[in-house]
Amino acid sequence: MGDHATDPATETFLAHRRLLFTVAYEMLGSAADAEDVLQETWLRWVGVDPDRVRDQRAYLVRITTRQALNRLRAVRRRREAYVGPWLPEPMLTAPDVAEDVELAESVSMALMLVLETLSPTERAVFVLREAFDVGYDEIAAAVDRSPAAVRQIAHRARRHVDARRRRTVVSASETRAALESFRRAVETRDLKGLLDVLAPDVVLVSDGGGVRHAALRPVSGARKVSRLFLGGLGRVEGTLTGEPTVVNGGPALLVRLDGELDGIMALRVEDARITGLYYVRNPEKLTHLAATTPLTLR
Numbered sequence: 001m002g003d004h005a006t007d008p009a010t011e012t013f014l015a016h017r018r019l020l021f022t023v024a025y026e027m028l029g030s031a032a033d034a035e036d037v038l039q040e041t042w043l044r045w046v047g048v049d050p051d052r053v054r055d056q057r058a059y060l061v062r063i064t065t066r067q068a069l070n071r072l073r074a075v076r077r078r079r080e081a082y083v084g085p086w087l088p089e090p091m092l093t094a095p096d097v098a099e100d101v102e103l104a105e106s107v108s109m110a111l112m113l114v115l116e117t118l119s120p121t122e123r124a125v126f127v128l129r130e131a132f133d134v135g136y137d138e139i140a141a142a143v144d145r146s147p148a149a150v151r152q153i154a155h156r157a158r159r160h161v162d163a164r165r166r167r168t169v170v171s172a173s174e175t176r177a178a179l180e181s182f183r184r185a186v187e188t189r190d191l192k193g194l195l196d197v198l199a200p201d202v203v204l205v206s207d208g209g210g211v212r213h214a215a216l217r218p219v220s221g222a223r224k225v226s227r228l229f230l231g232g233l234g235r236v237e238g239t240l241t242g243e244p245t246v247v248n249g250g251p252a253l254l255v256r257l258d259g260e261l262d263g264i265m266a267l268r269v270e271d272a273r274i275t276g277l278y279y280v281r282n283p284e285k286l287t288h289l290a291a292t293t294p295l296t297l298r
Helices: 008-028 031-045 056-080 095-099 101-106 109-115 120-131 136-143 147-162 172-187 191-197 222-234
Strands: 198-207 240-247 250-257 260-270 273-280
Touching: 008 031, 008 056, 008 120, 031 056, 056 120, 056 136, 101 120, 109 120, 109 147, 109 260, 109 273, 120 136, 120 147, 136 147, 172 191, 172 240, 172 250, 172 260, 172 273, 191 198, 191 222, 198 222, 240 260
Parallel strands: 198 273
Antiparallel strands: 240 250, 250 260, 260 273
């Protein structure tokens, strides 16, 4: 793209690139796959005369959606053979994303896992309609369905998602307090501190991808999660630290072992207590973090 820095096609694409990346990422749960989709979108876009496109944003979203759908259907087969739980590739996001409740929820680890239970078409329709408020006619053109069919798909997907996600608004101060209490309890091996900050029905999901050690099934309950943490920490050789950050629009810790990145721990906070812990240790999902500038997403 660097050779066409001033041509209209490049300017238009770059103007919408952040939006297109977010659409692809929310559909795929992978930054690497989203970048591949953007490359495919770009190659198709440069073959089009922009002056003949009435709505360039809608046209680019349509191309991106179609390419993401193709890739999603392909990666679904890979994920069925994945070792242990699969978690989305964590994305560092700018702090202001967390202030936008709807945007933060749309890329949260918890919601991204719920989206994995939708069919590819349902996921595309849900993302475009709920996260980006795209019109039914535009969505219909992107997924090759009639507007009436898209309305039905959107209703079905929304009902499916709403039945599986909790919707509570948590203040930034509550979130920071819970994150700090959790970090302090882990670093000081404080069992009571962990039990105080973890909700009784907290769920820990860890993703090592078969490469790093991780629980092969979700772990539920504050006592089981606490024992797993403290038992695991007792076997760690080296210094483990947690650096507060914002991942997927929510609170998280950059976990380092002797200064080297070991993983990302994303948290879900409700009523001042942690209800979800999502620990990504798969090295393939962490390689981009060191060079990533936190996203503002829109």
